[in-house]
Every structure is written in C-alpha cells, then in structure tokens.
Amino acid sequence: MKRILVWDLPTRLFHWLLAGGFIAAFVIANVAGHRDALFPVHMLVGLSLAFMVVLRLVWGFVGTRYARFRSFLFGPKAVLGYLRGVASGTGERHIGHNPGSSMAIFAFLALFLGLAVTGILMGGGSEAAEDVHELLAYALLVTAIAHVLGIALHTWRHRENIAKTMVDGHKEGAPDAAITGAKPVIALVFIALTGLFAWRVVAGYDATTKQLTLPLIGQTLQLGKVEGEGEHGGGHHDDHDDDDD
Ligand code: HEM
Ligand code: HEM
DSSP states (O other), rough: EEEEESSSSHHHHHHHHHHHHHHHHHHHHHOTTTTTTTTTHHHHHHHHHHHHEEEHHHHHHHOGGSSGGGGGOOHHHHHHHHHHHHHHTTTOOOOOOOHHHHOOOOOOOOHHHHOOOOHHHHHHOOOHHHHHHHHHHHHHHHHHHHHHHHHHHHHHHHTOOOHHHHHHHHEEEEESSSSSSOOHHHHHHHHHHHHHEEEHHHHHHEEEEEEETTTOOOOOOOOOOOOOOTTTTTTOOOOOOOOTO
16 A cells, blocks of 8 residues: 555645635625625626536546546445445445545535526526525535535544545555546646636626626626616516525
C-alpha cells in the first residue's frame, strides 16, 4: 500500500465549489427575500452551479478512472449489500466512490439541475415551480447532511480522513490503482468556462428593469418588480413583502 492519486483536480475543484456554492445559495435564499439586493446573487450562484454540473456530466464520460460514472454505477443489489455491510460494521472500503456515496452523488447532480430548471421557470412567472424549487432545495439539504454523516462514519470506521482526500486527491492503495495525473490543464479550462459563464450571467442582468437574460439559452427572466412601477415588469411574483415564509 502506498499513497496514490485517486481524485483529479477538476473533480476536487468541482466538489468544493459545489459544496460552498450550495451553502451560499441556500443561506441567501433564507436570509434575503426576493426583493433584497442580494437576491440576484442567489440566481447567479445557482445557475453557475448547474453549469458546473453540466461540465461534470461530460467529465463523467471522458474523465479519469474514478471520476467516470462507469466506475460508480452500482445496481440496487450492490447498494443494498453495501448498506447492510455498513449497518453490521463490515462495510468494505472502496478506492473510488462506494455504492452508498454514489447514490448521493447522482441525487446531487439531478437536484442541482432541477433547482436551475425550476428557478428559471419561476423567473418566467410559474408559481407552481416555486413549491417544487423549495422541495428540491430541502431534498438537497437532507442529501448533503446524509452525505456528511456518511463521510464522518467512514472516517471513524476506517480510520481514514477522506475529507482530506477530497482536498489533496490522495488515498492509501495499490500503485496500479492510481490515476495517471491530476489534469491541471482541464482544471484551468473548468474554472475558465465556469468563470465565463458566471460573467455572462452578470452581464445579462439589468438592475433597473431587474431582468436577467440567460447565457446559452437566451431566455429573459423577471426577477421581481421594478420599484414604483406598479404592475409593470413581467408579472412574476406577488405584491407581498413577506420574503421569509
Ligand atoms: C454541503 C454540500 C456538499 C455537496 C453538495 C457535496 C457533493 C459531493 C459530490 C457531488 C461528490 C462527488 C464528487 C465527484 O465525483 O464529482 C462528493 C464526494 C465527496 N464529498 Fe461531498 N459534498 C458536500 C459537502 C461535503 C463535505 C462538507 C465534505 C467533508 C467533510 C465532503 C466530502 C466528500 C468526500 C470525502 C467525497 C468522496 C466520497 C467517496 O469516497 O465516495 N463533502 N460530494
Ligand atoms: C444551488 C441551487 C439553489 C438552491 C439551493 C436554492 C434554494 C432556494 C430556497 C431554499 C429558496 C427559498 C424558497 C422560499 O422560502 O420561498 C429559493 C427561492 C428562490 N430561488 Fe432558488 N435555489 C437554487 C438555485 C436557483 C436558481 C438557479 C434560480 C434562478 C435561476 C433560483 C431562483 C429562485 C427564486 C426566483 C426564488 C423565489 C424567491 C421568493 O419568491 O421568495 N434559485 N431557492
């Protein structure tokens, strides 16, 4: 057993940006109502996270060994067997994602995309999307808590600090289980594309009309009403001021 590289740099950057972004979007949504000056940041962060997820989907097909979906696509039998093992204290250690964390990962990816779709629909005026959006946000919160508890359990059971693994990319393992490189150039491309996307979102936002024209899609969203303009401004949302319901 040696210290070997298992998580490439794009995967690690994706992970911590996703975790940090989720917390930021969630906190902003709960402390700032949709009329607050900070609220557009909620959409900026949420949309950028969904864009990162799309890039991660591509990386799931062309990325390094343990970043590929093929390496952590487990059937229900494998998942149940693994969870039974965890319950009885005999859960085996995996070099890549284990069947338990793989479930959380696919849930995360779907939930982030669902939040972006319902967020966009809300900005387009759909009231129904609001309930779904909130439900997805809380489902994501529950998944994240389960994820972190799972990490804590693994850390304790296997005496292995896997949170650190997601930072430096290394684990103990057989030399032939290592990935070939950290892919720093792809990491730079990932950051550049995400930055470019976020910048296009900011450039597409008009603070006076509170309209956001989405990059790539081109759709225009109305983010709340323009102050002092009565019923003008796209008709999204209501008149009440209670933002924290
Ligand atoms: C709160 C928001 C979080 C989200 C949305 C999140 C999401 C994810 C995702 C999507 C992956 C898969 C990475 C990939 O292959 O692309 C992952 C894996 C991982 N995350 Fe998180 N994470 C969060 C918080 C955390 C925290 C706080 C820690 C550390 C304490 C952590 C530690 C890990 C580890 C160690 C893995 C690898 C798990 C394995 O061995 O299968 N995560 N997480
Ligand atoms: C990480 C992704 C996201 C998370 C965790 C998240 C979470 C939330 C939460 C918890 C709420 C509060 C619901 C309530 O209390 O009424 C909310 C509201 C909202 N979100 Fe998101 N959201 C995300 C992404 C997005 C995106 C991408 C958009 C738009 C493009 C968006 C637009 C909105 C809007 C318009 C509201 C309604 C605010 C209001 O009327 O009070 N969100 N979001």
